[in-house]
Amino acid sequence: MSDASARFPQELFDNIIDLVYPNGQTLSSFSLVSRSWLERSRRRKFASIYIKGVREDLRPFLRFISANNNKSLQHPPVSEYIKHVRVEDRGQDGEIIDTNMLRSMVSLLPNLRDIAFLGIALEYVAPKVDGTRDGSTFRPAHLNSLDLFAIKTVSRSPLDIVASLCPFASIKDLRIGTLFNTESLPQDPTVISTHPSLSTDQAHFPSKLQVSSIRSDSHHTPFILALIARTASVETINEVDVDCWTRLQIDALGSFLGIVGVRVKKITLHINKFFESSRATTTTMPDAAARIPQELFDDIIDSISSKHDLSSCSLVSRSWLARSRRNLFARVKLTDEGVHNQFHSFLAFLPLENNDSLLGPPVSAYVKRICVENRAPLPGARERIDTDRLRALLSLLPNLRDLELSHIILHWVPPAISDAKRWPTFRPTHLDSLTLLGTTTVSQTSLEVVASLCLFSSIKVLYIEPFVDIEGFEGRYSHPQDSTAQSTHPLLSVEKSYFPSKLRVSSIKIPYCCHTPFLLALIAETASVDTITDIDVACRSSDQIRALGSFLGVVGQRIKKITVDIIVLSYRNTLNSDLGRAFNLSACTTLTDLTLRMILSPHLNDTNTAAFTAAATLLSVISTTLETVILEIQLGGITLFWSDQDDSDYLRRVRESAASEFTHVQSVIKQREGVRKLCIRWGHMPHEKLETRLIEEMDLFARQQLSELDANGILCFESV
Structure with a gap:
C-alpha cells in the first residue's frame, strides 16, 4: 500500500478486516496487503x-x-x-x-x-x-x-x-x-x-x-x-x-x-x-x-401450558398434585356447538362434594378464568344462559377473576326465592375483566345485559362488542343516539331492581359505535363515576361524540387514559372545530395518556389530511398533564399498492400524501412540554395483511419525518 494510506486511522482498516471474518481465503489475502494489516488478519483468521x-x-x-x-x-x-x-x-x-x-x-x-x-x-x-514436548512446566x-x-x-x-x-x-x-x-x-x-x-x-x-x-x-x-x-x-x-x-x-x-x-x-x-x-x-x-426444593418443581409445573401434560404432572406425586390442579383448572374454556352440553354440565359438576381430602381444595377454588364460547352456526340454535344460572356460576367460583361470554344468548330471570336453599347466598363478584362478544338476548333488547351487570360489584375492564341478530329479529338492537332520549330510556331507570347502581367499573371499552351513547349513559348512573379511569369507545357521529363529551363532563377529572377513534370522521371529513370541542377532552384535567386511532391510506390524500388535522386539533385542547401520545395508524391500500417484491409505489404514495402531516404533528407535540413519549402503532384494515417489511419501512419513514422527536428520545414504536 502507498504511504497515503497512513492518513487513515488503523481502526478503520481493523473494522474492514473484522467484517470479512470468517472468510479465511480473503483474510489470507488481507494479511499480504501490508504489515499494518498482517496482525489483525492473522488474529481473525x-x-x-x-x-x-x-x-x-x-x-x-x-x-x-x-x-x-x-x-x-x-x-x-x-x-x-x-x-x-x-x-x-x-x-x-x-x-x-x-x-x-x-x-x-x-x-x-x-x-x-x-x-x-x-x-x-x-x-x-x-x-x-518432562511434562510437555518442549520440556516446559x-x-x-x-x-x-x-x-x-x-x-x-x-x-x-x-x-x-x-x-x-x-x-x-x-x-x-x-x-x-x-x-x-x-x-x-x-x-x-x-x-x-x-x-x-x-x-x-x-x-x-x-x-x-x-x-x-x-x-x-x-x-x-x-x-x-x-x-x-x-x-x-x-x-x-x-x-x-x-x-x-x-x-x-x-x-x-x-x-x-x-x-x-x-x-x-x-x-x-x-x-x-x-x-x-x-x-x-x-x-x-x-x-x-x-x-x-419444592419451589423447583413448582417452577417446572408453571412452565407447562398443555392441559394433557398438567394432567400427567398431577399423577407424579402428592407434592405435585396441588400445583398441577391449580394450573390445570385456572383457565377453563367451555366450547361447543351448543352451550348446554358443556356449560350446564360444568355447572352441575362444581358443587359435587370432594370426599377425598388428599386431593386438596375442590376444583372450584382453582378456577380464575372462564370462557364460554358458542360456535353454533345459526344464532337461533344456540342454548340460553339465564341470569339465574350465571349467578349460580359466580357463587360457586370464589376466586374467579375473568369471565368471557362469546356468542351466547342471555336470558334475564328474576332471582328465584325457591333457589335460595339450593345455591349459596350470593354476593356480587369482583372481576378483573368481563368480556361480552356478540351477545344476543331473548328480550331482543339490552335488558339482559343491564341485568347481568347486577351480579358484579366491581369490574376493572368491561369490554362489550356488538350485539348480534338472532333468528326472528328484524334488525340489530336499536338504541337512541340523542342524549335527551337516553335520560328517559326505560332500561336506564335506577329504580328497577335489576339496575346495577352499585357497580364500579375502572375501564370501559366499546368498539361498536352504535352502543356508545347507551352504555355511557348506563355507566354514568352507576357508582363507576367514582372509579372510572380509562375509556376506549368508538365515536363516529356527532351524537356519539356529544354523548362522550357529556360523559366526560361527569367523570373527566378522574380519567387518566382515553382512546379516541377518528377513522370514520376522517373519511367523512366532518371533524370541524365545534365537533372537536364536543369531545370535551379538556374536561380530563388529570389525563396522562391519549390514544388516537386513525387511518393512513396512500391513495386518499384528503382523508389523510383530515385525520392528522383532527389529531392536531384534539391535541391542542388536552390538559397539560398529558405525558404519552399514542397514534394507532391503520394502513389502507395495502392490497392495491404494496408488494413485498416492489415497495416503491406504496412508499412513494405515502410520502407524497402524509410527509407534511407527520411534520405538523411533530410541531404540535413540541409545543407541549409535558409530553415525554410519542408512540406509533401500525395496524391494517380488515381483510388486509400487514407484512413485517412494510412495518420496517414505515418505521423508517416516520423516523425521518419526526426526526426532532426521535433525537430527543420521545419517539418509539409498538405492535398493536
Whole structure:
C-alpha cells in the first residue's frame, strides 16, 4: 500500500478486516496487503480452528504450531491467536486423542478458551516425565467451555473421561453428551460412590478442577454429578442442566443439590422421558426427590401450558398434585356447538362434594378464568344462559377473576326465592375483566345485559362488542343516539331492581359505535363515576361524540387514559372545530395518556389530511398533564399498492400524501412540554395483511419525518 494510506486511522482498516471474518481465503489475502494489516488478519483468521480428523489434521497441526512458536519475531506466533478449537471425527471407530496429546495442545495454545470434541476416542496415558514436548512446566488451562459429544473411550471405562479433565484448572461451561463404547455405569448413588474411576487418590483425578456450569444430556448423569461433587467445583458451580429420565437420576440430582444447592443460581431439567415412564406406572417419586426444593418443581409445573401434560404432572406425586390442579383448572374454556352440553354440565359438576381430602381444595377454588364460547352456526340454535344460572356460576367460583361470554344468548330471570336453599347466598363478584362478544338476548333488547351487570360489584375492564341478530329479529338492537332520549330510556331507570347502581367499573371499552351513547349513559348512573379511569369507545357521529363529551363532563377529572377513534370522521371529513370541542377532552384535567386511532391510506390524500388535522386539533385542547401520545395508524391500500417484491409505489404514495402531516404533528407535540413519549402503532384494515417489511419501512419513514422527536428520545414504536 502507498504511504497515503497512513492518513487513515488503523481502526478503520481493523473494522474492514473484522467484517470479512470468517472468510479465511480473503483474510489470507488481507494479511499480504501490508504489515499494518498482517496482525489483525492473522488474529481473525486463526481465532477458530476446525480439525476434521486426529491422524490427518490434528497431529500435523500440533507439529506446525510447535515448529512455528518462535516469540522473538516481530509479530506473535500463530499459537497466540487461537482461541477456539473443534476436533471432529465422523468415522465409526473414532481416532484417538490421548491425554498427553491434549496436554501438549493446551501448552502450545496459551490463549485457548474453547474446546469441542465430537466423535473422537479419548485415552488416558500417564504424563511424560518432562511434562510437555518442549520440556516446559505444564500449567492447567482455564477454559470458557469444553464440549464432549459422542465420545468413545479406549479403555471402555469412564477412566479416560475423568483423566481428560486433568489438564484444566477451570471450565466455565462443561457440556458432556452421550458417551459411547463405555461400560454400563451404575445409576445408584451408593454404588457410584465406590466406583474406581472416582477415587480421589488416583494421580489422574481432577481434584482441583473448578466448573461453573455443568450440562449433561446422557444417561451418565449420576456418574457425571458424582465426579463434579468430588472436585473443587463444589465451591464454584452455579448452573446445572441435566437429564432426569429415571427416578435414580432424580435421586442423584437431589444428592448433588444437597451439596452445592446453596450456590446454584440456574437449573434446567429435561424430564420428558420421565413423564413418559410415569404414565406407564403407578409408582410415586422416590423419597430422595424430597431433597430437591419444592419451589423447583413448582417452577417446572408453571412452565407447562398443555392441559394433557398438567394432567400427567398431577399423577407424579402428592407434592405435585396441588400445583398441577391449580394450573390445570385456572383457565377453563367451555366450547361447543351448543352451550348446554358443556356449560350446564360444568355447572352441575362444581358443587359435587370432594370426599377425598388428599386431593386438596375442590376444583372450584382453582378456577380464575372462564370462557364460554358458542360456535353454533345459526344464532337461533344456540342454548340460553339465564341470569339465574350465571349467578349460580359466580357463587360457586370464589376466586374467579375473568369471565368471557362469546356468542351466547342471555336470558334475564328474576332471582328465584325457591333457589335460595339450593345455591349459596350470593354476593356480587369482583372481576378483573368481563368480556361480552356478540351477545344476543331473548328480550331482543339490552335488558339482559343491564341485568347481568347486577351480579358484579366491581369490574376493572368491561369490554362489550356488538350485539348480534338472532333468528326472528328484524334488525340489530336499536338504541337512541340523542342524549335527551337516553335520560328517559326505560332500561336506564335506577329504580328497577335489576339496575346495577352499585357497580364500579375502572375501564370501559366499546368498539361498536352504535352502543356508545347507551352504555355511557348506563355507566354514568352507576357508582363507576367514582372509579372510572380509562375509556376506549368508538365515536363516529356527532351524537356519539356529544354523548362522550357529556360523559366526560361527569367523570373527566378522574380519567387518566382515553382512546379516541377518528377513522370514520376522517373519511367523512366532518371533524370541524365545534365537533372537536364536543369531545370535551379538556374536561380530563388529570389525563396522562391519549390514544388516537386513525387511518393512513396512500391513495386518499384528503382523508389523510383530515385525520392528522383532527389529531392536531384534539391535541391542542388536552390538559397539560398529558405525558404519552399514542397514534394507532391503520394502513389502507395495502392490497392495491404494496408488494413485498416492489415497495416503491406504496412508499412513494405515502410520502407524497402524509410527509407534511407527520411534520405538523411533530410541531404540535413540541409545543407541549409535558409530553415525554410519542408512540406509533401500525395496524391494517380488515381483510388486509400487514407484512413485517412494510412495518420496517414505515418505521423508517416516520423516523425521518419526526426526526426532532426521535433525537430527543420521545419517539418509539409498538405492535398493536
